[in-house]
Amino acid sequence: MIDLYNRILPIICNHQLSKDRALEIARHAEKNDVNQIIAAINISEATSSHPMEEVQQAVETFNAELTRKSIKVNVLSGQLVPYSSQLVNALQTRSILTLNHSRYLLIDLPDGEVPVDLAEQLYQLQLLDIVPILSKPERNRFLIEQPDLIYKLVKQGVLMQVLSSSITGKAGTYIKRTTEQMINCNLVHFITSDTDRPKVDMTSLHKALHQIESRYGTETMTMLQQNLKRVINDQEIPALPPERFKRKRYIGLFR
Known part of the structure; x- marks a missing residue:
């Protein structure tokens, strides 16, 4: 199984993740049948003036360990x-990394209002044969309150990655129901572990996949599980026709 972690490489992360802690995460991953991890690093946390080279070196060093x-x-x-x-300029100057050097680019939206030029910017990336993936859209209250925009983006070819804890309910009932709506409407393409913090629940992904299989069937569960494999192999991801979902107003706390 393949997973995507924001913080797995020693040093290149918040809190200066130690090598021992990184190895601990990897051991837990192996025990939970995860044999490949895409390290979706926040480059702004790199410690040198050559962050791309630093990431590549860190990957090689950690794999050797x-x-x-x-x-x-x-x-x-x-x-x-x-x-x-x-984003387009950064891509053209090769100052950002795609996932495993593929056509797929993982993008984190700002916490505030949804950028007015979001759809246009993502379209410009697609003209360069880049497939944008929006990270954890179900956690962005401003985006969720614009379901027509989500529908438009997916119809345009943008992909969506949600966190396993959003499905299991660990992130709250509101986010769980929103994520379920998105899955129902073919607006979710990846499920990955909730690994944006040093302490990781390695069983979360299994729980989420089991819940999806029980609710939506084996075919949906398998598709979501296989899409990350398609990413690392730079293969096209089959997308079902998206549907609109009912607008959800923000109630309570987002986490």
Whole structure:
């Protein structure tokens, strides 16, 4: 199984993740049948003036350490790219990383209002044969309150990645119901572990996939599980026709 972690490489992360802690995460991943991890690093947290090279070197070094420790997990390079109006320029100057050097780019939306030029910027990336993936849209209250925009983006070819804890209910009932609506309407393409913090519940992904299989069937569960494999192999991801879902107003706390 393949998963996507924001923080798995030592040093290149918030809180200066230690090598021992990174190895602990990898061991837990192996025990939970995860054999490949895309390290979607926040480049702004890199410690040198050459962050791309730093990430590549960190991946190579950590994989060598995993081999020495007989941990059967392989880490692949990637980046969680903060959204900006300069994405196209950053891509053309090769100052951002796609996932495993594929056509797929993981993008993190700002916490505030949805950028007015979002659809246009993502379209411009697609003209460069890049497939944008929006990270955890179900956690963005401003985006969720614009279901027509979500529908438009997916219809345009943008993909959506949600967190396993959004499905299991750990993030709250409101987010769980929103995520279920999105899955029902073919607006979700990936499910990954909730790994935006150093402490990770490695069973969360299994729980989420089990719930999806029980609610939506084996075919849906398998598709969502296989899509990350298609990403790392730079293969096209089959997308079902999206549907609109009812507008949800923000109630309570987003986490």
